Ligand SMILES: *[C@@H]1O[C@H](CO)[C@@H](O)[C@H](O)[C@H]1NC(C)=O
């Protein structure tokens with residue numbers, strides 16, 4: 456009875472708050488990918504400066520939320536037309552994997568010539584596949600790209616990569632985890648496949664984004680700095696005590712724990728330096744590639760330098 460009364464009071468009290476406070480602090484990311492789960496953990500367990508709520512999406516929705524998580528590929532695509540977006544923290548770097556079927560006669564990357572390769576058009580996975588194959592001298596026309604869907608947990612639908620791979624509709628595929636892991640399992644395990652990855656050629660740089668105007672607003676900035684601090688604490692757990700994290704991640708993205716364990720080593724949990732020039736070089740290179748595929752001008756190094764804002768992390772260090 457008392458509890459009920461309190462709840463009623465709580466509901467009435469919210470009417471006096473501004474719309475922004477009622478809606479809380481909104482963080483948008485794709486709720487099905489491993490990379491976004493530290494945001495979920497931070498929202499639920501650590502961030503106390505406001506009521507954090509999750510919006511399923513990513514940087515494409517940053518206009519109507521406070522923070523967004525997404526790969527650098529989507530970050531660059533959005534920054535090209537939203538120059539107020541800022542990359543403020545790297546949550547995780549992931550060496551994507553491309554898995555190929557030995558039964559299709561594939562031993563090296565060059566053997567992928569003329570083969571059917573699954574990936575997702577317009578995504579970081581496609582950038583990965585193109586860039587990796589280019590490193591072996593293969594151009595886009597040298598192989599056939601096949602679109603498909605990701606699968607997080609068996610049974611995988613017919614249109615997902617692990618199923619297409621098993622049915623030999625594709626000879627190889629490259630995408631984020633856990634689909635690659637499930638693809639390997641679908642054809643009977645490691646001994647039947649060749650796995651290619653090269654983090655210096657392509658790695659996903661899954662990052663946190665904010666809007667420049669929010670970073671200039673003292674109230675918002677304080678919350679965002681606190682958020683980055685808490686997110687960084689979450690990542691200590693992800694890096695050092697993953698066994699504590701697996702059950703929650705497994706539940707929220709519906710991936711089985713043994714599968715998570717197998718893909719964890721491919722995830723390098725943040726923080727990553729935003730100031731040593733490595734990230735900037737990487738973004739400059741990727742943007743040149745994206746400019747061609749998106750038929751726009753490449754952004755200058757100076758413009759891309761502005762995209763990276765290390766000051767939030769620096770402020771978080773002082774907390
Ligand atoms: C990764 O790619 C770089 C640049 O192309 C190359 O120098 C290096 O040998 C590659 N590493 C592996 C393990 O293939």
Ligand SMILES: *[C@@H]1O[C@H](CO)[C@@H](O)[C@H](O)[C@H]1NC(C)=O
Pocket residue numbers: 683684687688691726768771772773
């Ligand atoms: C983030 O975590 C790393 C690793 O524990 C630590 O060295 C760094 O000081 C932390 N940064 C902040 C802003 O708390």
